[in-house]
Amino acid sequence: MNRNRIKKSDLLIAASLLAGYFAVLLLTADGVGFVRDEGYYFKAAEDYNGWFVNLWENVKSGRPFDSFRQDNIDRYFSYNHEHPALMKELFGFSWQIFHNGLNIMRNSTAFRLPGMFFGGLALALIYLFGVKIRNRRTGLFAAAALATIPRFFFHGHLACFDVPITAMTLFTVFAFLLSEENRTWGWLTGLIFGLALAVKHNAYFIPFALILYWIYRDWNEFKILNEKGKADFKIPVIPTAFIAMLIIGPAILIGHWPWLWPAVGERLGAYFNFHLQHEHYPVSYFNEVFYLPPFPKEFVFVMTAITVPFTTFLVASIGFFRGVIIIVNGWIDKLLKIHMPDANPDEKNIMFLLVLNALYPMLIFVLPGTPIFGGVKHWFPAMPFLCLLGALEFDTLLASLASTLKKLFTSKLVPWFAGALIILPSILGNFYIHPYGTGFYNEIERGTRGAGDDEMQRKFWGYASRGVLDWINKNAEPYSRVCFHRTNWDSYNMYIRDGLLRPDIRYSGDPSDADYLVFHYQKAFLETEYKAWLYFGNEKALTGVYIDEAPFVQVFKRNRR
């Protein structure tokens, strides 16, 4: 095996990418409203943090075990136990340090910092992955491609789990790749996988992908019959990483999550059951709203094609298909023992690893019963691998062009220019949509205009209220009751705590008893708007958030009673 060595300078570049992306996310977070799930996680983070504060106080007073009583654990950890605790614990620690302790930022920003860190971590890891399997150019291109996917950029701001699990999936796979050269990384793979399990349940699929990779890689070492045709079952050496994942993974999942401790089996069962029987939320897709399965099988692929910036998608797709050809080449090699030209066994193995990890997070959503709400974010773990495939393709094409168009490639700036040409549309896409990233549709769909024509889901999670808070603060009468529609109470509460909304503004759950409605434009919830027209006695919007004239939210006001 002849993979590149990661140099100290690469680690420095990776750290810079992490810090740089973190800084960009932090600097652009102000306009990003609180999504519904953040409302819940803010509350959970405070609760969970409360347990650690309580533990510290109990330690100081010599009664540390009081914290581990079931009633005490349940008091702090019962809320939002449908997801593991790690991210919420990190949100809570960050809040405790940067808001409560140092008081240098808002509550919400402090909660969000860990999510931003994982966004940066994903970039650092993808860079190192690219360096490992090809070169710096590959790593940098992959990092740039991932960083500028507008939906990824949007989610990178949030105190949620989708970007963190993307980073941790990439980390686990990368650690496994490193474990092929260094056994210590085998044990570290177990640790990283455990942390991934503690972030979100997507991690349960990682071992299956790695086992498939192992089978592909060591295919010729698996035996069922010997040369005489008699039964002789043999398997190659089981990677240390698998053993580590099996032992350390569950230990971290259980160990980090106090809620499980009083009844591990029963509570793990409840956790799994929640996700196995997850409810469905309505999704608008090409002029129809899908409420229940069966969902369109092509949904995941079409959504990827129209929500990843066009040029990134194009180069990744070409890279994906080149990868498939290389894998097929590899199978011919393994099964028929025909050695194809350019055969580099390790390249074939790596391509298999990348294609598999780019594909399986999407294939889960082809299954008829998988909830499709949330769209692209639920298969974010595929994105780094798509970007790596795109980056390999970029590098391959540049190398090929450099050999055919030698005169053009005399300047070292040419590869940079080529990379910038592909990435620039993604950057422009972010300027186009930020801070309303869930509404990003690429140039093939013609942005929000095409999304409007096709009644595609432009938003969910009720976060776009943020865009009209200044208007409400300025115009709403004292003590007005505002129905924030899809914005939940916890998010509203955080707007007030953070000084983004006037404290006298009261929360209303329904237009029937509200003075104002902040209507979040979603086809499935149109009747809330119509209800407001009836109750308010008018259909006149007072302000709104629009991108290319497509509404995200509109504000309506009741006629004087």
Next chain:
Amino acid sequence: MTGNYKNKINLAAAAVIAVAALYSIGWYIWSPLTRPSIEDYERFSSYVHDRWQPRDVIAVAPFWAERLREYVGDLEVINPPRLADEDLSGNSRLWLLSVFGYANNDNLLDKLKNKYRFVDEMKFGKLALYQFNIGASSGIAYDFRKNIDKAHVYIQRSDGIRECSSWQGDRWQCPEVSWQNVGGTILDIDDNPRKCIWAHPITNAALTVEFKDVPISKKLVVHSGLAYTAVRMMKDGAPVYVEVLVGGRSVLRVKNENEKRWNRFEADTSSWSGTRQNVTFRIMTPHDGMRHFCFTADTRD
């Protein structure tokens, strides 16, 4: 694969990516240049308000460009995705606001010109406004939706009648469950906000809505349909039947299938024209699961 052949394929792939990149960059530069300004909207709003007449209606293309509600939301605004198919016979003039030149998409402008008399075209920066005369409609003599508070509502079963006599501000509430009521509402039907009378039918019964002393014209027009959510979520939902009686005589008996559709039905009432009669609507279904049914009706010449 020979190296030469491979290089050609790579060159072609690189060219495709480069063209795509240039297209994408161009799209992001072009897109903001086509957006109307706030001043464009203000000028358009002022123009329309100055010339607005009763029975005018204003539509927008594309249908999702709802910013116009900030400027003309106090007027009669509609935004149907299929404007040319809309029944506007109750209106006298149509104003069409075109954003991003959408009036020219799918031949919308031509279809409207074929259907109505084109009057004028105005530009307000990047907005275009078109005006049409709809026709010689003498208007609506009696709008049943607007008079729902005067209706007599009851459920007729084989074992007798149950009165829905509790008026709750905007609806007649029937005694058993909350969804059994009749009143004005707005529902998403056929991708449009339809102002109509909520009349959820009941299995093995006739939900009956009676209007007394209604001025009758030549026609009685009924529009009806099922809410979008009901059609989508109850894929095998039962049809809903409507029977209309004028002066106790049945003039219309129609079926509303479980589909995304705003049906138009018409009864000839010319033999009663100029008189005042009782008009009765009977709404029925073989199975009332999620039959979010709504109708509106009027008498007109």
